[in-house]
Amino acid sequence: MRSCGIGWLVVxxxxxxxxxxxxxxxxxxxQTPEPPAAEAPAIVMVDDISSDIITDSWARLPLPRREQLxxxxxxxxxxxxxxxxxxxxxxxxxxxxxxxSPLMAEHIxxxxxxxxxxxxxxxxxxxxxxxxxxxxxRSQYEWTAHQPAAERAGLEPxxxxxxxxxxGLDTAGDIAGLGDRERTIIRFVREVVSEEKLSSTTFRRAxxxxxxxxxxxxxxxxxxxxxxxxxxxxxxxxxxxxxxxxLPELW
Numbered sequence: 001m002r003s004c005g006i007g008w009l010v011v012x013x014x015x016x017x018x019x020x021x022x023x024x025x026x027x028x029x030x031q032t033p034e035p036p037a038a039e040a041p042a043i044v045m046v047d048d049i050s051s052d053i054i055t056d057s058w059a060r061l062p063l064p065r066r067e068q069l070x071x072x073x074x075x076x077x078x079x080x081x082x083x084x085x086x087x088x089x090x091x092x093x094x095x096x097x098x099x100x101s102p103l104m105a106e107h108i109x110x111x112x113x114x115x116x117x118x119x120x121x122x123x124x125x126x127x128x129x130x131x132x133x134x135x136x137x138r139s140q141y142e143w144t145a146h147q148p149a150a151e152r153a154g155l156e157p158x159x160x161x162x163x164x165x166x167x168g169l170d171t172a173g174d175i176a177g178l179g180d181r182e183r184t185i186i187r188f189v190r191e192v193v194s195e196e197k198l199s200s201t202t203f204r205r206a207x208x209x210x211x212x213x214x215x216x217x218x219x220x221x222x223x224x225x226x227x228x229x230x231x232x233x234x235x236x237x238x239x240x241x242x243x244x245x246x247l248p249e250l251w
Contacts, residue, residue: 046241059235063091064099076102080109093145094231108227115224124153125181129218131155131163132186133225135247136193141232142225143247144239162186164247184209185218192222 049058057063066077076099080087087095095112098105116126127150134142143164150160156177161167169183188206191198206215231237239245 042244044239044241044243044245049238049241050236053236053238057092057096058238058240059097061097061100061235063096069099069102072102073099076105076109079106086113094228094235094237097231097235097237111224115221124150124155125185126221127153127155128159128163128182128185129189129221130225131160132189133193133222134229135163135166136190137226137229138247139229139232140245140247141237141239142229144243144245147246166190188218189222192219193226 052060054060054062064073064077066074066081069077077091080095080099081091082088091099095105095109098108127146130146131143131150134146147160151157156175158175159178159182162172162175162178163186169187172178184202184206187202188198191202203215206218210218
């Protein structure tokens with residue numbers, strides 16, 4: 001699975017982050033594992049793909065071809081498919097769908113590059129945020145794209161498993177690599193995505209450790225993946241046949 005070209009909106013995680021605590025304004029349900037349901041077969045089969053999916057894009061619309069685009073579309077295409085870009089060879093994934101709104105793509109793609117690669121950060125923690133967001137959004141596509149990236153970045157298997165199963169932070173015990181920063185990221189994402197709002201306790205601690213800019217940066221990354229998830233759901237982007245689903249059907 002190729003990783004979507006999306007990254008980290010300025011999360012300056014060079015500071016040490018908090019260990020996390022459960023208080024009256026932190027909703028514990030956001031950290032409680034959900035009972036597992038029957039899992040779908042791990043390998044995607046051709047019969048799993050909906051009839052309205054086009055196989056060049058594995059989405060509801062075909063891959064945009066430069067020669068078929070108007071001037072706005074060609075300009076957006078050239079911004080993305082260029083030497084040194086992660087899409088140097090061709091378009092694919094949700095970014096390909098953005099070309100159907102070329103002016104939007106021109107604004108969003110530089111942001112996506114900046115989010116993931118443009119700031120000083122620990123890539124391991126960047127991928128943790130992405131996985132935690134994908135899990136809360138229940139995005140099979142995004143999780144399957146980014147679990148290998150997280151592993152390559154050094155994120156420990158036990159932490160990946162904790163996020164995947166939505167394990168409780170207060171009952172996680174000693175897990176290699178699960179320190180203050182990792183617990184903070186997971187708690188922040190769970191609350192922002194799955195609760196009515198970020199709790200006062202989590203906000204105060206994040207502000208103390210990250211500063212006001214850092215809190216906005218972290219919220220920006222999580223929100224950005226919400227936008228990507230909307231793209232994935234709108235165009236029903238599929239994990240390609242023959243690939244393995246890495247996120248179990250836990251809901």
